[in-house]
Amino acid sequence: MNFRSDNESPISPAILGAIEKANIGMAYSYGEDLISQRLLARFSELFEHEVEVFPVATGTAANALAISQLTPVYGSVFCHEMAHLYSDECGAPEFFTGGAKIVPLSGELAKIDIETLENVMGGVGDLGVHETQASAVSISQSTELGTIYKVHEVQQLAKIAHSKGLGFHMDGARFANVIQSLGCTPAEMTWKAGVDILSFGATKNGALAAEAVIVFNQDRVQGLDRRHKRAGHLFSKMRYISAQLETYIKDGLWLELAAHANKAADALSKGFYKLSQYSPIEVLYPVEVNEIFVKLPESVAKGLKSRGYEFHHWPGTRDVYRLVTSFFTDLKDVQEILLATKELCDLKNIDEDKGNSCL
Template structure:
């Protein structure tokens, strides 16, 4: 048995087959291919609303670039103290925002509580020239502690975010696991609950190297292509990222993989409880 993280696993056969199938002939480069164009429609269908989606290769890029779009260099992103963007991205959010500050929020089991967040934002010094200016809140779904936010919890956080004129980002590296655990639709825990931007994970759930930045607030997407290009994540052969994402959400592969992972985790927990 291998108890390493999901990063150590292989690629789903369906996704490997999709990569091979895309390796046929010449297509337009830099995202002007049919695979990438289809993602716009397929992700819009998946989330039951019109979205703008951009493939990138890593979760750190997805998070950092998404936050850069909504956070100026003098801004602040509020996140949980145990969040991946705070502990495990080597300062990427700070770098790509041009120097913005990550402000950590405590909370049980990896989750930010709306009431706590509200109190912090109330005294954050918005409009005061001596302070960094609140710009965004980032939550992780599922969290680094393995817990999940239900739709009501996200809505309460979103209400606080809106009251302070900020934007809400979701790090969804393991978004599929959360959706399966909650038994809800992807829409219920994203835009319907007030999420503006989602880093939609795939690599940890069967893809080779593919994540997607999904904009529910499509006005925010206008500058993202420039951030992506500047960061080196505008792949010339974008079709190979897009083919992975297309296969990932086809026939509910992403949910099937996540259900298996959740079941195995539950089985492990049950076994350990008896030790």
């Protein structure tokens, strides 16, 4: 029973089927096949805007390529201190940008604090040629703590960035979970709110090494075709990546898959909330997509692991654990881990006492 990561989920059968369907005969290479040629129209339709689409194999590549479009080598990119591109991509953004500086900012719930960004932007340019050129702001949507920037928050941050001439990037590794959770349109969450470039994730939500850099702002696209090739992401057999992305966004599959992941996380967090009323368990942050951060007594965490439940200890903490659900999470496993937790907390009677059957 794996609650370690949505990266450990399999491929959605519909997406695997799309790969198989694309597997007939010869097809033009390097994105000149019919499926890849259709992608632009499909994504433009989805976002209600003319976009450019660059399929890549990983979220790291999507972020690093996107960022490299927004900054010169002597520039700086502002993001949250927990952002994947700052702390988890082994310097790929610095490498792809040719050495731009990534500047971490603080903020509650892994979201860049609006006032902090305003203050930082207020000082931009004070040191003239001695400082790196402030060039972009990047946000993770959803964040590394499974929280979400609301549309108005994205608008505010993008407005501040744009007012100083900076580009605005969104790391949407779990973009589907966000759109499903908020119920807004992809357009409202991106270009209408001021996003210039989006890293559009699909792998965590049922695809096989298929992500895309989506450019909304035509002023920011120049040269990305060459960067894409230079980074080694212009696949010769692009049709198989494109087929996945096409099927993923067709007929709402992406949101359907995300809905299941979010529903499982919601059920899991509600169960933990209930248990937290009777035990030292604590759900730490709002559960807005498919990630749950929970404080567990060591004996409970150990007990769950020994019963075969897998989840990560959160680095830098003593007793915080992260549980992640996916489109593949079995709701039965959710019920079972809650029952096991209840047992390990010695709370067998709480349902009877409170007449509450949420476990």
